[in-house]
Amino acid sequence: MARLLDVLREQLHLTGTKEGCGEGECGACSVFINGKIVNSCLVPVAQVEGAEIKTIEGIATGNQLHAVQQAFIECGGAQCGICTPGMVLAAVDLLARNANPTDAEIRTGLAGNLCRCTGYIKIFESVVRACQR
Amino acid sequence: MRSHVPSYNLESPGNLREVLKTIAAEPGVWRPFAGGTDLMVLLEAGKLPHKNYLNIWNLTELRGIEVTDQHVTLGALTTYTEVQQEKLFQIDFPMLCQAASETGGLAIQNRGTLGGNIVNASPAADSPPALLAYDAELELVSLKGARWVPYHGFHTAYKQMIIRPDELLTRIRLPRRTEKLQHYYRKVGTRKAQAISKVCFAGTAQVREEKIQDVRIALGSIAPVPLRCVQTEDALRGSPPNQIAIDRAMSVLANEIVPIDDIRSTSNYRHQVSLNLVADFLQQLRA
Numbered sequence: 001m002a003r004l005l006d007v008l009r010e011q012l013h014l015t016g017t018k019e020g021c022g023e024g025e026c027g028a029c030s031v032f033i034n035g036k037i038v039n040s041c042l043v044p045v046a047q048v049e050g051a052e053i054k055t056i057e058g059i060a061t062g063n064q065l066h067a068v069q070q071a072f073i074e075c076g077g078a079q080c081g082i083c084t085p086g087m088v089l090a091a092v093d094l095l096a097r098n099a100n101p102t103d104a105e106i107r108t109g110l111a112g113n114l115c116r117c118t119g120y121i122k123i124f125e126s127v128v129r130a131c132q133r
Numbered sequence: 134m135r136s137h138v139p140s141y142n143l144e145s146p147g148n149l150r151e152v153l154k155t156i157a158a159e160p161g162v163w164r165p166f167a168g169g170t171d172l173m174v175l176l177e178a179g180k181l182p183h184k185n186y187l188n189i190w191n192l193t194e195l196r197g198i199e200v201t202d203q204h205v206t207l208g209a210l211t212t213y214t215e216v217q218q219e220k221l222f223q224i225d226f227p228m229l230c231q232a233a234s235e236t237g238g239l240a241i242q243n244r245g246t247l248g249g250n251i252v253n254a255s256p257a258a259d260s261p262p263a264l265l266a267y268d269a270e271l272e273l274v275s276l277k278g279a280r281w282v283p284y285h286g287f288h289t290a291y292k293q294m295i296i297r298p299d300e301l302l303t304r305i306r307l308p309r310r311t312e313k314l315q316h317y318y319r320k321v322g323t324r325k326a327q328a329i330s331k332v333c334f335a336g337t338a339q340v341r342e343e344k345i346q347d348v349r350i351a352l353g354s355i356a357p358v359p360l361r362c363v364q365t366e367d368a369l370r371g372s373p374p375n376q377i378a379i380d381r382a383m384s385v386l387a388n389e390i391v392p393i394d395d396i397r398s399t400s401n402y403r404h405q406v407s408l409n410l411v412a413d414f415l416q417q418l419r420a
Contacts, residue, residue, distance in 0.1 A: 023173075
């Protein structure tokens, strides 16, 4: 019943994935399982046998940041950094499904991710910037 | 993590028959584990009382959506995301799509399943009111065979259901109605995403020859079970959709529901909002 989140962080030392609430409310532990965004705190590792897991560590290509990551830097979308990996993954997931989202679609795409620092505006602007690339 | 993880078992039998054999051999010992969006929250909080689970997430027998002229049948593992992706549902069962889109956020919708939402049996769950209003039926399967039961009546008391320990919920069936229905679904929570409902309302009806027909009303978060409001439906059936009907519906519904105070809301608030929602539903029928 070990959580995917704990296996990622403590056994594989992939500490980019964060633990916020531990109950699926905050999105800080977001990862992709077979291309679908999920909360890794709610997934028993036994359920991902044979699955492809992508964490924040797999978003950049070598030294080349993903457009979403670059936009977060340019727009000040990261503050304390705990929500940032999940926010970036939520934005990457959104843009993969919808390259030209409306403002409302961006908000829906980020709605499962909580941030206690930024007030969300800079994060929202980061996603808008990423869409323009 | 506040639970002692090694004291929990999660076995993966791999196919439906093996799951059924295990729950038949040791009734009550093993419980199914699907998307985990409810059970893992309890695990993290140190409040998951049951210890032995069977992983059913990988059972292909419990997936897929089948459409005929009469019914739509969904595997119990259909996720909220899959519900929203099914174009037919947007037309025939829009309240189910709306419930799915308002449950959790996208990451939850990718894991949470309709079957899990039903057997987790939370009275605050968002899909049950829509399923009740759409006359859903459930397929319960054991080694002895399969039986279909109406969803209305499935929940008998708080977290109590008519499913036997040797049975598994495998499919959910919705009749396709030929008449042109109006659909009204409204979730009232603290915010649009992630919030658990204070009140959840699902209503369908049609106005034919100036009279309310085929009315179905169900509410979540206002009783120990997801509640089909049959008394209110009876009071409306055959009435013109006018202010008299609205007043009568509010009066009957006021006696049909007994909301509780809890961490999310108060009895008074839930009571008033439920009445407001039935009035709003009927106003929409008039429009």
